[in-house]
Amino acid sequence: MTGVLENKTGRKRVSSISAVFPAYNDGGTIASMVAAAWIALNQVAEDFEIIVVNDGSSDYTSVMLEETAARYSELRVITHPHNQGYGAALRTGFSSATKDWVFYTDGDSQYNPLELVNLVDALHDKVDVVNGYKLTRHDSWMRVVIGRAYHYFVKFLFGIRIRDVDCDFRLIPRRILEEIELKSVSGAICLELVKKIQDAGYVFGEIPVSHYSRKYGVSQFFIPWRIARTLYQLAGLYWMLVIRKEHLHNKKP
Numbered sequence: 001m002t003g004v005l006e007n008k009t010g011r012k013r014v015s016s017i018s019a020v021f022p023a024y025n026d027g028g029t030i031a032s033m034v035a036a037a038w039i040a041l042n043q044v045a046e047d048f049e050i051i052v053v054n055d056g057s058s059d060y061t062s063v064m065l066e067e068t069a070a071r072y073s074e075l076r077v078i079t080h081p082h083n084q085g086y087g088a089a090l091r092t093g094f095s096s097a098t099k100d101w102v103f104y105t106d107g108d109s110q111y112n113p114l115e116l117v118n119l120v121d122a123l124h125d126k127v128d129v130v131n132g133y134k135l136t137r138h139d140s141w142m143r144v145v146i147g148r149a150y151h152y153f154v155k156f157l158f159g160i161r162i163r164d165v166d167c168d169f170r171l172i173p174r175r176i177l178e179e180i181e182l183k184s185v186s187g188a189i190c191l192e193l194v195k196k197i198q199d200a201g202y203v204f205g206e207i208p209v210s211h212y213s214r215k216y217g218v219s220q221f222f223i224p225w226r227i228a229r230t231l232y233q234l235a236g237l238y239w240m241l242v243i244r245k246e247h248l249h250n251k252k253p
Contacts, residue, residue: 015101018103021106054077055088158242
């Protein structure tokens with residue numbers, strides 16, 4: 001596989017990698033996420049960068065990022081003046097990445113960046129993208145139930161074949177991100193991303209990853225208008241990806 005190497009200990013490394021973190025009011029966790037990512041990235045590549053997209057945070061996220069950037073020269077901070085949504089933050093991070101591989105996870109510390117080494121180890125000739133799946137979901141019982149229902153719902157509706165479409169812990173070649181065109185600005189981007197990669201014929205590898213309870217901040221999902229917006233966006237994605245299949249007819253050159 002292009003860009004994948006193996007060192008003397010048998011651990012795999014990649015030619016270069018960008019780590020992308022969307023952050024919204026993650027002041028209590030983002031510094032530790034960057035620090036953990038820096039440790040993991042040093043284990044898997046010599047050439048790497050860390051990109052944090054501060055999506056209009058209203059807490060002290062910007063202060064923490066300014067202090068953290070002074071410690072890590074590999075860190076680039078991109079700031080949205082106003083909150084644009086999770087998908088918009090990811091798209092900014094993806095378009096700003098310059099390395100051969102892109103790893104992304106959330107800035108809220110519910111996943112451990114140190115497990116990036118396991119994503120890299122899962123790469124082989126028959127795998128294009130590596131996707132994590134949660135061993136156990138450490139959230140409130142309501143979020144667990146809704147999350148499971150969401151997974152089976154979209155898996156059936158969109159023909160998704162991976163175990164956990166809602167696990168934001170992925171390693172993707174940048175060339176694939178440049179090939180597909182993402183449009184979502186909300187959390188629906190995860191479904192759009194997986195569906196478009198799958199329909200383009202790329203193969204997912206899957207590994208179990210740890211999931212942790214939120215230590216700082218409040219989930220933005222369980223707000224009535226956000227739930228309504230998500231359902232509306234799912235309907236739009238179904239029309240675009242399943243009925244009209246626009247992504248298959250309008251591929252990037």
